[in-house]
Amino acid sequence: MTARDEVLGRIRAANAAAGHPAPQEVPRDYHRAGAHPAGAPELLELFRDRLVDYKATVLEAPADDVAKAVRAALADATGRVVVPPGLPDGWWPDGLAATRVTDDGLSPADLDTAAAVLTGCAAACATTGTIALDGSPDQGRRAITLVPDVHVCVVRTDQVVQTVPEMLAALEPTRPITFVSGPSATSDIELERVEGVHGPRTLIVVLTG
Numbered sequence: 156m157t158a159r160d161e162v163l164g165r166i167r168a169a170n171a172a173a174g175h176p177a178p179q180e181v182p183r184d185y186h187r188a189g190a191h192p193a194g195a196p197e198l199l200e201l202f203r204d205r206l207v208d209y210k211a212t213v214l215e216a217p218a219d220d221v222a223k224a225v226r227a228a229l230a231d232a233t234g235r236v237v238v239p240p241g242l243p244d245g246w247w248p249d250g251l252a253a254t255r256v257t258d259d260g261l262s263p264a265d266l267d268t269a270a271a272v273l274t275g276c277a278a279a280c281a282t283t284g285t286i287a288l289d290g291s292p293d294q295g296r297r298a299i300t301l302v303p304d305v306h307v308c309v310v311r312t313d314q315v316v317q318t319v320p321e322m323l324a325a326l327e328p329t330r331p332i333t334f335v336s337g338p339s340a341t342s343d344i345e346l347e348r349v350e351g352v353h354g355p356r357t358l359i360v361v362l363t364g
Contacts, residue, residue: 205284241292
């Protein structure tokens with residue numbers, strides 16, 4: 156028995172002793188899988204549509220030439236571009252004006268002055284246009300994808316699933332999960348859209364596979 160089970164068991168026992176009814180079973184008969192396998196053309200089209208609707212930019216790249224799309228994504232970047240320690244070989248393009256800086260615990264001030272961040276992802280959901288990051292070596296710690304104002308994220312086509320349950324099933328639940336659905340945006344008290352409050356104002360997705 157885990158500590159969670161023990162705590163919940165005590166709560167249920169206390170409720171029963173107090174005369175409260177036992178909690179009802181929560182139905183779990185919702186769809187756990189979509190109609191298409193991961194990476195299916197229908198899913199990729201939907202994923203692109205959702206990302207564009209969220210004001211993200213989508214670039215396409217063959218699996219053996221991710222660097223070309225990354226070069227286009229970072230063409231206007233000057234200064235430093237932060238990358239996680241496990242960035243795959245071949246993703247960083249030659250000839251950029253920006254300088255590659257591998258995160259080794261950069262301070263918030265260092266991250267705040269960075270031009271952009273380049274990462275991979277753990278999984279993506281076409282229905283919601285959501286990208287999940289889990290802190291794996293090609294994604295790094297959460298802070299590097301929240302502080303720089305531009306996030307270039309490489310998503311493999313076989314990482315794109317249809318539904319949220321499928322995306323969650325592809326994640327390691329003990330890792331710190333970050334969900335990204337377009338550039339950071341919120342609304343102020345007068346419902347005016349404000350971008351970049353809680354994360355990057357620019358999201359560029361490199362879809363490869």
